[in-house]
Amino acid sequence: MGRIFTVELEGRSYRCRFCRTHLALPDDLVSRSFHCRRGKAYLFNRSVNISMGPLEERMMLSGMHTVADIFCCCCGQNVGWKYESAHEKAQKYKEGKFVLERGRIVDEIDLSTEVYIDTRSDTEDS
Amino acid sequence: MKDLGDSEAMETIGSKGLVKKSEFIRILIDALSSLGFADIAARLENESKTPLHSSIAKQFLELVKHGKWDKSIDALQGFELRDEKAVRFLLLEQKFFEFLKTDNVAGALRTLRDEMEPLAVNKKRIHELASEVISASVEDAESVRLVERLQSLFPPAVIVPERMLEYFLENHIDLERKYCFHHNVVDSDLSLFSKHQCGKRKIPSETVQILEGHSDEVWFLKFSHDGKYLASSSKDHSAIIWEMNAEGKFLMKHKLEGHESPVVAVLWSPDDGQVITCGENEVIKRWDVGSGDFVQSYEKDGVGSVSCGWFYDGSGIVGAMDDRRIYLWNLDGTEIQQEQEQEKRAQMVSDVAMTSDGKWVISVGREQREISFFNRETGRVEKVIQEKDMITSFSLSRDNKHLLIDLITQKIHAWSIEGEPFRYLKLEGHKRSRFIIRSCFGGYGETFVASGSEDSQVYIWRSGGEPCRVLSGHSGAVNCVSWNPTDIHMLASASDDRTIRIWGLDDKEAACDD
Numbered sequence: 001m002g003r004i005f006t007v008e009l010e011g012r013s014y015r016c017r018f019c020r021t022h023l024a025l026p027d028d029l030v031s032r033s034f035h036c037r038r039g040k041a042y043l044f045n046r047s048v049n050i051s052m053g054p055l056e057e058r059m060m061l062s063g064m065h066t067v068a069d070i071f072c073c074c075c076g077q078n079v080g081w082k083y084e085s086a087h088e089k090a091q092k093y094k095e096g097k098f099v100l101e102r103g104r105i106v107d108e109i110d111l112s113t114e115v116y117i118d119t120r121s122d123t124e125d126s
Numbered sequence: 127m128k129d130l131g132d133s134e135a136m137e138t139i140g141s142k143g144l145v146k147k148s149e150f151i152r153i154l155i156d157a158l159s160s161l162g163f164a165d166i167a168a169r170l171e172n173e174s175k176t177p178l179h180s181s182i183a184k185q186f187l188e189l190v191k192h193g194k195w196d197k198s199i200d201a202l203q204g205f206e207l208r209d210e211k212a213v214r215f216l217l218l219e220q221k222f223f224e225f226l227k228t229d230n231v232a233g234a235l236r237t238l239r240d241e242m243e244p245l246a247v248n249k250k251r252i253h254e255l256a257s258e259v260i261s262a263s264v265e266d267a268e269s270v271r272l273v274e275r276l277q278s279l280f281p282p283a284v285i286v287p288e289r290m291l292e293y294f295l296e297n298h299i300d301l302e303r304k305y306c307f308h309h310n311v312v313d314s315d316l317s318l319f320s321k322h323q324c325g326k327r328k329i330p331s332e333t334v335q336i337l338e339g340h341s342d343e344v345w346f347l348k349f350s351h352d353g354k355y356l357a358s359s360s361k362d363h364s365a366i367i368w369e370m371n372a373e374g375k376f377l378m379k380h381k382l383e384g385h386e387s388p389v390v391a392v393l394w395s396p397d398d399g400q401v402i403t404c405g406e407n408e409v410i411k412r413w414d415v416g417s418g419d420f421v422q423s424y425e426k427d428g429v430g431s432v433s434c435g436w437f438y439d440g441s442g443i444v445g446a447m448d449d450r451r452i453y454l455w456n457l458d459g460t461e462i463q464q465e466q467e468q469e470k471r472a473q474m475v476s477d478v479a480m481t482s483d484g485k486w487v488i489s490v491g492r493e494q495r496e497i498s499f500f501n502r503e504t505g506r507v508e509k510v511i512q513e514k515d516m517i518t519s520f521s522l523s524r525d526n527k528h529l530l531i532d533l534i535t536q537k538i539h540a541w542s543i544e545g546e547p548f549r550y551l552k553l554e555g556h557k558r559s560r561f562i563i564r565s566c567f568g569g570y571g572e573t574f575v576a577s578g579s580e581d582s583q584v585y586i587w588r589s590g591g592e593p594c595r596v597l598s599g600h601s602g603a604v605n606c607v608s609w610n611p612t613d614i615h616m617l618a619s620a621s622d623d624r625t626i627r628i629w630g631l632d633d634k635e636a637a638c639d640d
Contacts (some may be wrong), residue, residue: 002561
């Protein structure tokens with residue numbers, strides 16, 4: 001549909017699991033200890049090549065937030081969400097940041113082994 | 127004005143009593159003589175008993191016209207001048223220039239030293255003129271402008287400047303044109319006899335023709351420079367050249383097939399005799415418009431093409447490739463080696479263009495947020511436009527003095543790029559979230575901007591803020607628009623619905639008077 005506009009990130013990047021479109025850089029990774037219904041998720045300062053769904057109020061584990069689901073602009077997969085605003089002060093640091101679900105992204109190391117298993121070993125820090 | 131009694135001299139015409147009758151008549155006399163009707167002008171002068179100029183003014187102007195400088199200075203006695211020295215200075219200046227023109231340096235110096243200097247007027251000018259003698263350059267003394275300059279030094283109404291009526295009328299039309307906010311008619315349509323106000327009726331608003339020929343999404347289109355052809359390119363791996371017939375309708379002339387990738391752009395050579403097409407991450411191809419034949423491929427081992435452009439004189443091709451570099455080829459396909467170590471000046475998705483003076487190569491630069499201007503003479507990027515958000519595409523105005531930038535944030539920015547770049551327009555209203563949606567300048571004096579949109583509509587703006595027209599009709603995202611350079615009322619749009627629409631004026635609307 002149309003000529004899709006995508007940017008390429010320099011260096012090792014996190015990509016959409018389904019179509020390998022670049023989504024975020026390790027430099028922008030803020031936290032690895034986020035969660036969603038489907039499992040682990042990472043918080044990033046910036047994300048590219050995503051389109052946003054409508055804003056909605058959602059009750060997260062940490063309280064009420066205004067969020068928008070984000071989709072890979074190439075294949076349309078829901079890859080996570082963006083925090084538009086947080087209702088509690090302690091959660092304000094999330095505003096404007098992006099969460100990408102671990103199960104929806106691959107990083108370049110994963111690509112070289114061509115493994116599609118959803119879970120990773122428990123050596124992750126949280 | 128000795129012939130007229132006081133009351134007659136002050137007689138006015140017009141409903142507000144602002145225009146003196148005697149001045150009106152004198153302007154008419156001047157207008158008649160400047161049109162060549164000297165006899166009728168003389169008759170008007172006699173019958174109205176309103177001479178254009180008093181007899182001494184007439185004499186004076188004759189002397190000036192024939193370059194009799196000394197005599198004209200003598201004739202100044204008949205006038206009550208506020209600043210006689212300034213007038214003398216002006217006339218002596220003409221005498222000075224005449225001496226220089228006839229190589230009479232002695233005469234020029236004598237005039238300067240003995241006649242002009244003692245007046246103690248405009249010392250700076252004396253020095254300038256002195257250096258003109260030395261530099262032996264002769265400023266062309268225009269006697270027409272001289273009368274204008276003299277007129278301001280004489281008491282009001284003594285000397286009538288020539289062609290004032292013309293000037294007033296042209297000014298009036300010019301102002302109407304300036305204040306016509308959505309002005310979009312050719313100059314020859316303007317008339318003294320109707321108050322001019324385009325309104326929005328003169329902006330393309332109706333589908334005039336639907337062109338079907340592509341079997342997949344149409345991603346790009348552009349009118350030829352002469353406005354008689356339209357080239358379009360599509361995801362169906364082809365480009366089509368359409369030709370306008372005598373009734374102003376477009377018919378398919380050639381289908382250019384050969385690419386093995388969607389064709390992302392098709393661009394006209396400066397003489398409209400050829401086009402180049404760019405395959406997505408593939409190669410650039412050149413085609414002959416008359417025959418539709420493929421002529422030449424332009425490629426680089428190991429990299430694919432991202433965008434392309436013509437050399438300003440049609441002698442070569444510029445291409446941005448997916449290694450983020452810009453390459454140049456001769457028409458025969460041989461690569462032009464570039465002197466400097468090729469740095470990465472483009473992006474994975476970047477347009478490229480060479481300006482029509484051959485001086486700059488423009489592309490999207492660092493982090494997709496910059497437009498780089500590469501100077502071909504110095505081999506360096508010398509100008510940069512910095513945007514806050516990412517740039518998806520850009521286009522140049524025909525005079526290359528303006529640049530239109532499409533941003534990832536659904537905004538369009540217009541920049542002036544002649545000297546120091548500055549942004550003068552911010553437009554929004556259309557939709558863009560996933561695709562490359564292109565915009566372009568167009569309409570009268572290229573003062574309008576049109577853009578495609580992901581909501582299937584065409585948006586048109588005349589200035590910042592809200593669009594002045596939104597055109598519906600397509601049933602898929604509109605990817606690209608092009609305004610006919612020789613018909614300001616014709617716009618074309620390319621859509622995901624596989625069609626191209628030609629837009630024109632709504633005949634019923636356009637024919638209405640205000």
